[in-house]
Amino acid sequence: MSPSTRLSRAAHQGIAHPAQALTRWSLGQALPSAAIAVRARRGDLQGQVIRATHDSQELPLELFARIREAGPFYRGHFALVTAHHAVVREVLSSPDVQSGIGLDDDRPIARLLGWAGRSAPMGPLSEPSLLVTEPPDHTRMRKLVTRVFTVRAVERLRHRTEQVAEELLDELESRAAGGDPVDLIDTYAAALPVTVICEILGVPLAERPIVRRFGTLAAPSLDLGLPLVRFRQVERTLREFDAWLRDHIEQVRRSPGDDLLSQLVAIRDDDGARLSDAELISTAGLVLAAGFETTVNLIGNASVLLANHPEQRAALVAGDASWLRAVDEALRFDPPVLLTGRTVVRDTEIAGVPIRRGRVLTALLAAANRDPEVFTDPDTFDVTRENAGDHLAFSGGRHYCLGAALARMEGEVALRALHERFPDLTLAPGARRRDTRILRGWARLPVDVA
Ligand code: HEM
Numbered sequence: 001m002s003p004s005t006r007l008s009r010a011a012h013q014g015i016a017h018p019a020q021a022l023t024r025w026s027l028g029q030a031l032p033s034a035a036i037a038v039r040a041r042r043g044d045l046q047g048q049v050i051r052a053t054h055d056s057q058e059l060p061l062e063l064f065a066r067i068r069e070a071g072p073f074y075r076g077h078f079a080l081v082t083a084h085h086a087v088v089r090e091v092l093s094s095p096d097v098q099s100g101i102g103l104d105d106d107r108p109i110a111r112l113l114g115w116a117g118r119s120a121p122m123g124p125l126s127e128p129s130l131l132v133t134e135p136p137d138h139t140r141m142r143k144l145v146t147r148v149f150t151v152r153a154v155e156r157l158r159h160r161t162e163q164v165a166e167e168l169l170d171e172l173e174s175r176a177a178g179g180d181p182v183d184l185i186d187t188y189a190a191a192l193p194v195t196v197i198c199e200i201l202g203v204p205l206a207e208r209p210i211v212r213r214f215g216t217l218a219a220p221s222l223d224l225g226l227p228l229v230r231f232r233q234v235e236r237t238l239r240e241f242d243a244w245l246r247d248h249i250e251q252v253r254r255s256p257g258d259d260l261l262s263q264l265v266a267i268r269d270d271d272g273a274r275l276s277d278a279e280l281i282s283t284a285g286l287v288l289a290a291g292f293e294t295t296v297n298l299i300g301n302a303s304v305l306l307a308n309h310p311e312q313r314a315a316l317v318a319g320d321a322s323w324l325r326a327v328d329e330a331l332r333f334d335p336p337v338l339l340t341g342r343t344v345v346r347d348t349e350i351a352g353v354p355i356r357r358g359r360v361l362t363a364l365l366a367a368a369n370r371d372p373e374v375f376t377d378p379d380t381f382d383v384t385r386e387n388a389g390d391h392l393a394f395s396g397g398r399h400y401c402l403g404a405a406l407a408r409m410e411g412e413v414a415l416r417a418l419h420e421r422f423p424d425l426t427l428a429p430g431a432r433r434r435d436t437r438i439l440r441g442w443a444r445l446p447v448d449v450a
Contacts, residue, residue, distance in 0.1 A: 023116035025231045033225030039077045046076030057433040064367035072351035079360040083367035085374045087351045093397035096348035100132045101341045121238035129282045148263045154405045165417035181428035181446035189299035197291030202259035214241040215293045222438040294336040297441025298411045302330035312383045317423045326383040327411040332369040332391035368392045422449040
């Protein structure tokens with residue numbers, strides 16, 4: 001994005017231009033969603049996958065298998081879709097593809113979208129978010145951010161994460177004392193990662209509920225086909241989040257602490273380069289949102305799987321199986337992120353298939369995790385699976401999840417602490433999955449722990 005576009009976007013921050021917002025919704029949400037519904041009815045398997053995930057968060061395994069049978073890529077109406085582990089990996093690491101969907105071009109619709117985008121709020125999928133930035137900017141930003149998010153920094157957080165888990169479990173235990181079921185998501189699965197990521201980013205205790213609310217309301221921003229009311233709510237939330245984040249970063253600049261955000265504000269690389277203000281705000285926002293909107297799903301999804309496989313859970317509690325491997329198996333079997341999209345930027349060949357510039361590619365991460373070429377009995381949940389760690393739940397290539405080590409550590413600590421305290425935890429009636437599509441997990445998960 002050119003500096004002038006950046007400035008004009010900055011100038012528009014906080015102003016909800018109604019005509020532009022309506023155009024953004026029509027072209028970005030309503031039209032594609034209607035087109036997908038039509039194509040799905042005509043037999044397009046990608047359309048059917050999207051429609052299936054609108055109806056339920058259950059993975060459409062049969063559709064995944066049919067897409068896989070079509071070869072390295074299934075030629076969908078909207079994209080080339082792959083459900084093969086090896087092809088997904090190749091797509092994600094190809095220098096000839098970029099993240100995001102669509103190229104800038106001169107067609108009237110693209111110009112209209114460009115105009116409408118001028119008043120769009122910053123979000124996880126708007127520049128300069130790491131998720132949609134490509135080299136050389138991506139390489140520079142990622143190098144700086146990884147200097148702060150080191151494996152050592154994550155290991156230093158382990159002890160604190162264990163303390164947080166025990167404190168939350170004390171609270172859960174006292175709430176359960178009355179004999180009623182307790183919502184595991186609210187009291188534990190969401191509370192733990194939000195506390196950890198807020199400590200990482202130096203967010204004061206009193207402001208944590210605000211952050212959690214922002215995350216929950218903004219999570220559908222990754223989805224397609226939002227109704228207008230919901231779309232407006234998401235955009236309003238993103239705007240408020242942006243304003244709050246700017247204030248918070250100002251605060252950290254004025255009085256830095258020993259948290260990772262204070263380090264990120266100050267960090268420079270060997271040539272003295274640093275993150276620009278827009279990059280800093282975007283990265284902090286992404287880390288905050290990605291830091292708990294996905295990990296909550298890992299903890300929730302894994303707890304359900306373990307409750308449904310009590311013999312495997314007992315082996316873990318007894319120390320006969322590895323918690324870390326169980327975390328990876330849960331990520332493989334019921335991943336928090338369904339898929340990701342890419343666009344081909346120059347004519348290329350992937351998995352032996354020639355692909356033209358401009359083609360959109362859909363990488364079904366959840367389907368790659370069930371590829372029988374890589375995982376024996378892929379539809380069996382098995383915490384002793386030797387290659388469980390080969391899943392693609394954290395994506396791959398240069399956009400490989402920056403928080404993977406943190407998420408794994410949090411998942412391991414959270415699941416171990418929960419099940420060591422309540423080895424006989426059972427699911428109670430009233431569980432409800434989230435209504436987001438790309439992000440997959442539980443919104444409500446009542447459990448009995450007595
Ligand atoms: C179980 C938990 C998590 C899952 C399943 C997950 C999944 C993912 C996926 C699939 C991507 C790449 C998307 C793509 O290729 O288009 C990604 C990127 C990212 N994740 Fe995570 N994530 C998790 C936890 C976290 C945490 C705790 C953080 C906090 C540090 C985090 C920060 C990021 C960032 C900053 C990126 C962008 C990296 C880039 O584009 O270079 N994630 N994550």
